Amino acid sequence: MAKGKKRNSPDLKSEKDYAKYFETIYQPPSLRDARRRGKEEVKIHYKYEIPDDVKNIGVGLKFYIRTYGCQMNEHDTEVMAGILTDLGYEPTVEEKDADVILLNTCAIRENAENKVFGEIGHLKALKREKPELILGVCGCMSQQESVVNRILQKHPQVDLIFGTHNIHRLPILLREAYYSKEMVVEVLSKEGDIIENLPRVRKGKISGWVNIMYGCDKFCTYCIVPYTRGKERSRMPKDIIEEVRQLAREGYQEVTLLGQNVNAYGKDFDFEYGLGHLMDEIRKIDIPRIRFTTSHPRDFDDHLIEVLAKGGNLVEHIHLPVQHGNSEILKLMGRVYTRDEYLELVRKIKAAIPNVVLTTDIIVGFPNETEEQFEDTLSLYREVGYDSAYTFIYSPREGTPAAKMKDDVPMAVKKERLQRLNALVNEIALDKNKRYENEVVEVLVQGESKKNSDVLTGYTRGNKVVHFHGPESLIGTLVDVRIKKAKTWTLDGELEEMLEVKSS
Ligand code: SAH
Ligand code: SF4
Ligand code: F3S
16 A cells, blocks of 8 residues: 555555556646636536545544645635545644644745745654655645645655645545555646635634635736736625625624735626625625725725725725835836826825725835835835835745846845835834824724733724733624723723723
8 A cells, every 4th residue: 555554445446547547637837827817717616525435534533734825825724624624634733643734835935935845844754753644735835836846856755736726626635645656746737717615614703714806817027926826716796795694694703805916806707896896795794894805006996995985894904015116116016006106096095084004015125126216115105104014025936027037136235125114114003003092992802812811812993903901701702992002013902891890
């Protein structure tokens, strides 16, 4: 039996038949194929079934999934956990107790990839101790040819590699991994259809994620995502609305709608329907908070602003990645908006939603960025007055147009620019937070603080972290908290009801 695995042989095939079969499913990814955007229609499959011979494959066994990257990956992990649970596996929080370990990877920057390769190396010892362990690599890194080749050549301890488009095939892939002598690789370069009704084991009972679309067609010149996630495909409004309703029925307090570029939602439909229409329907569902991420400024239309201005359960937080403050760099980045167009959008949003909290993503050190161009980023940051930002040093990604650009900016200069930007981000974050001192904010209580179990932690509608003392029974509820002290990244407050008790 392959690799000393102790599983019952399935009745259908001999090892020879399997070998033949693997040849047909082995598909090394190709960045070139991933670049093509086909006209073919995306089919939606509502039926998800597990083949009979794998139904109980995981009974008595445990799984562990390590997730890297964005919310999209976090949510994919919830789907994979759902599939594994359906197969009979149980979750474990200890890698060493697991019979299946999946690394759900991110390819956005080089350091994200390095972390994963470090972990793959580290798991070699565990695999040696426990040869029946199935070690799988999935997520965005596995969509890259170079990564798959490197694993094939240097990391034989990996049993299974699969991509972002074939998560629903996990039951079959696991079966192959148990019986194959070779590493099982199934990565589709081109996106597949939309699969509805996949099972999910969600991470908590308070906030839930709901995909509204998959993929990205923006092809910003520095970015790997359009290659790893395929073309833009929107889920049908009725399927999204039903999922949000279901979460509301289950008592969820908050839903975050997910997509790489949610403002392009509906552009692939043959009927007139966009994110504004969707939000206008979802706001009628009885759930206290609705968020969405991530926005691309280019497709952020007036209709959406108009709908968001209705407030209610649509929270006043918009994550609006700008990436850079200089129009020439924005052009080289392929962002299709200028500094002025972005500022105009911000002006419109602020006029319609006066208490809006704006956050952003910024890249420093894009190839050949000059000091003056970088300073444009600083001045734009100050002008918009973001509440916070994720800031990154540009990382060349193989196969993207920017990776071919010659770059004369030394890394030391890039690091120094990042530090200057972060100093500004911190300064303005504190400034913005100070405005909440002595104000009462609505907090969705998420749990105990990581640092101090006597303290509860939660989020405001604007996504600010609040710490305060209160009973555990408040977890999962909305409470009013009076902010006493603002810090750069958190607000410390007191429960308003407690204050009322004290003063009466
Ligand atoms: N779809 C989202 C972004 C997803 S990636 C959007 O367009 O807003 C999250 C962030 O990572 C990006 O906003 C960008 O700031 C950063 N990023 C993407 N590619 C990068 C690269 N090659 N180097 C450094 N940062 C990068
Ligand atoms: Fe990447 Fe641009 Fe798509 Fe965002 S919009 S995922 S940065 S290509
Ligand atoms: Fe990373 Fe893929 Fe998300 S590259 S940021 S996990 S879409």
